[in-house]
Amino acid sequence: MTKHTSIALATAVLLMFNSCATNPVTGKKDLVLMSEEQEIALGKQSDPAVLAQFGLYDNQQLQKFIQTKGEAMAAVSHRSNLNYQFRIVDSPVVNAFALPGGYIYFTRGILAHFNNEAQFAGVLGHEIGHVAARHSVQQQTKATLAQVGLIAGMIISPEFAQFGDAASQGLGLLFLKFGRDDERESDRLGVEYSSKIGYDAEEMADFFLTLNRLQSQNGQSIPDFMSTHPNPADRYETVNQLAFDWKKKLNLTVADINRNSYLKLIDGLVYGEDPRQGFVENNSFYHPELKFKFPIPANWQHQNSPIQFQMAPKDGKAIMNLTLAPGETLEAAAQQTLKQYSLQVVDSKSTTVNGLPALAVIADQQQQAQQQQTQVIRTLTYFIKYGGNIYSIMGISTANDFNNYLQSFTNTMENFSVLTEPDKLNRQPERIKVETVSQAATLSQIFQRNNIKEDRMQELAILNGMELSDRVEKGTMIKLFSK
Template sequence: MNKHLITCLTAILLLFNSCARNPVTGKRELSLMSTEQEIAMGKEADPQIVAQFGLYEDSELQTFIKEKGQQMAAISHRKDLKYEFKVVDSPVVNAFAVPGGYVYFTRGIMAHFNNEAEFAGVLGHEIGHVTARHSARQQSKTMLAQLGLIAGIIAAPQLAQYAEAAQQGLGLLFLKFGRDDERESDRLGVEYSTKIGYDAQEMAGFFNTLSRVGGDQQEAIPDFLSTHPNPADRNRTVKKLATEWQQKVNATDLKVNRDSYLKMIDGIIYGEDPKQGYVENDVFYHPVLKFQFPVPRGWALQNSPQQVQMVPKDGKALMLLMLAPGNSLQAAAESFLQNYQMVPVESKNTTVNGLQAIAVVADQQAQQDQQAQQQQQQPAVRALMYFIEYGGNVYNMMGLTSAADFNTYYPVFNANITSFRQLTDQAKINKKPNRIRIKPVKQSATLSKALTALGAKNDQLKELAVLNGMQLNDKVQQGTLVKVLEQ
């Protein structure tokens, strides 16, 4: 038999064997990922996601999402999975799921819900991504195209290895679902939330809130709207689906639970949490670890529990601050250089604002083929790094760029790194986060007047209208619970 024909027949057989029945549609579809592989991928990604964002410290909210999530998972199309549901500590308005049944809501989106039914609709939507195997489908397409995960690296490709966003677990968050997948998840969100007794009409209303929320492009994950269809279209479609499902299951006394939800999120942190580090007037402050350093003007900053990343608009350089493992400055420096296969060009013992430090300039060679190795080429990356001993920790603060650009960026690297210092300003140390407070309207009026009467400032009114899912000229009755912001 012709070898080419054998190869083609073998490929067809492999593809046929790779077809699996979709749990939601019942149709056979190409899948290069088994259920076991989905579970393994989610299990591997989960600790990376939790480490990147942290869990939000509110036992009531964590219990709430777990209980509602398990209740909904039990009536889903994939009851066999061991689901996990978590609220992560990010201000971005988002919810996302990864293969294997791992579902995450940010505190940012929890702050924007105004009742349990809105939450339940989005919860069903995210579970729908899991039950319909959307992530697995996208992974299969990626594997067929022989492409790696794109994790949203904020700097030049040669610097990517130093940025945590390159990890596979975080890369899963950047898989783009098609509009058909999103519509299917909307449909499943309506179905699942209706089946556990919630009014899915509220899910439609939440899309109005989403359309008014602006996404922060510098955050580590995209906002909810960035990967989803037009909110107005979704609103109309979900309303229609909600009516159909309510008729199908003959639903009565569907839950909204506005007041109970608002009381539960009373005190939730809104926006950035200063204790995790914050930027004010181009200076980064960390109140808990008590250090500060300037941020180069015009550079974007991304903060996570593991490290602080800064990058210029052209993306040709990267500055990082992270803890360096090691029992001493020398051990920390040697360990880092070894782990990243960097060769020191020069090194010296020094001090940074009274703190003991080691300064190192080091190179990392590019991966080269044999022919390229025969030529003398410049190193791919050159770095200025300081290992600074402070507060019982060794901090590694460094600037990286290509060898060709190193002299251009060196003054910026050196000026910012050598400005690392102890934070002593009590006003900066004691800075409080904004928190949502739930208060009853004092007297029937427009939302604008009601919020003003509760102490809201004029420059907060538009933002508070979005948070409350209302317009400023909407009428609110005395006693109605509304959200305000306080420190």
């Protein structure tokens, strides 16, 4: 059993002990499922799983920025006693989310879509609001965090269909879902907290419009704070009114927006998928840094993270994982894996895979089904030694289904090979490039002058929070794409 599964079980035990506590925001008594100490401990235990799933974004200046701004805002929140941790994770998904106890995460994808510090601050205040009002503790009854372990760790389970759901939802399983009242309360708190440290909270409302356009443009899911619970148009009006009221209450005659300083901060930010961490093209997975490749079965879904690459058919009856295996030798790596997952060897053979030394192992694990009937999980794992690492590619299904997927498993595993194609090895991520407009023109004309392809102009307009027809004055900073 993995550490993350243990966390989920511990959470289930905690849910058995209901208690009433005073809500720090409302002052009213709430039925909560854990003490503050337990809440903090749960966030601390779950944080490594989130970081393993996404990885921290490698930019110390940005990490320092979010921690500094977060601490300033947390100090004026209703739970300033918590030791908040603010992190930027390396994901292109546009989102921000919070774990119990004060762990708050922004993706680099959402940073790319802010156009000033005030927008950033409004969303930061919103997420702190979820923690301050203990929304995540209330949502813990849905066992959302237990799913972190399912996705972040290689868990052998008969419930393979859950991975299929995760692949179709992107990374949504990690984001706690809040109800209509929770979202409205966090909107209110986001306005309050960002206003109290001097920002113009009206910009938070403007960012809602950007996210609505983003969803309409490509149909991707939007963050929890922009979910369809409250009507987005109503929220825009409400946040604007709240911002006006707080400016008046605080006598905030000059509120900070800080557009140029923010744009300079994200100049060079990785945008979209980062191919250096591995990418999929023409039904194959390529890893330029580690210099390997392998095919993906046709019509299988896939998900990449810093610790593993997962593949699964849409029916959810099988799964394959590629990870690094511990151990100095193939035999040692196999033994540790067998022990970790309580697997019993059925067959084993030494072999080579495209000239690389390998060990192929078929092994079983007994699983207790919901009907209390024992079913057998069967695995095929190829341990492959290459480049100073040992790679484990494990295919998993029930014993009854194993032969149906064996060809797919072996085709992927036996076609693992050294990556030599220069165009794949040298693939670079796209980045945000901030430029100052030298001559007034419409946004569309500026894009044309900078050789932006027509099919990407609307995407870039949304990224800038502008319309293509907007006139942009000389000296204005805008975002462009660069390699």
